Amino acid sequence: MREGQEISPEERDALIAQARQAQAERRLPSPVRMAGNFTKAVVKHTFDGLKKVDFTTYQRRLNQCNGCKPPKGFRVEKRCTHESCGCYIDKKVWWASEECPLGRWDGV
Numbered sequence: 001m002r003e004g005q006e007i008s009p010e011e012r013d014a015l016i017a018q019a020r021q022a023q024a025e026r027r028l029p030s031p032v033r034m035a036g037n038f039t040k041a042v043v044k045h046t047f048d049g050l051k052k053v054d055f056t057t058y059q060r061r062l063n064q065c066n067g068c069k070p071p072k073g074f075r076v077e078k079r080c081t082h083e084s085c086g087c088y089i090d091k092k093v094w095w096a097s098e099e100c101p102l103g104r105w106d107g108v
Contacts (some may be wrong), residue, residue, distance in 0.1 A: 012065060028079060034086035041087070048097035061093040064104045072100070 007015075028034065045051075053061070068075045074082045080089055082101040092098050097103055 028076075028081050029086040031082050033083065037084060037086055039093070041095070044097045045095045048095075051096045053096050057091050061105050062090065064100065065089045065093065066105065067100070092099070095104040 029037065052058075065075055065080065067073070068080075070076065072086070074080050075089065078088055078090060080087050080092070080101070084101045085092075
């Protein structure tokens with residue numbers, strides 16, 4: 001489909017169904033699991049002296065997360081849906097003590 005090109009109602013419905021399916025496959029971890037993940041991250045961040053990364057590293061990390069979208073990735077809106085995460089990405093990428101659960105920030 002090209003920009004400005006009309007699509008049929010059937011095609012539109014199929015695209016919507018496909019998007020919903022992709023999102024359904026990437027649900028957030030349970031609230032209990034997210035609370036545990038967040039607690040671990042806060043403890044790690046605290047023991048690291050609450051250090052943040054520089055703006056360039058922040059941008060690079062965020063760019064890696066922006067490319068991690070369903071159906072194969074884990075970013076859904078502003079959150080990471082990986083089972084060991086569930087975080088708000090724009091917050092986590094600032095913390096020097098944190099890492100991507102998929103190892104995508106290595107060398108970033």
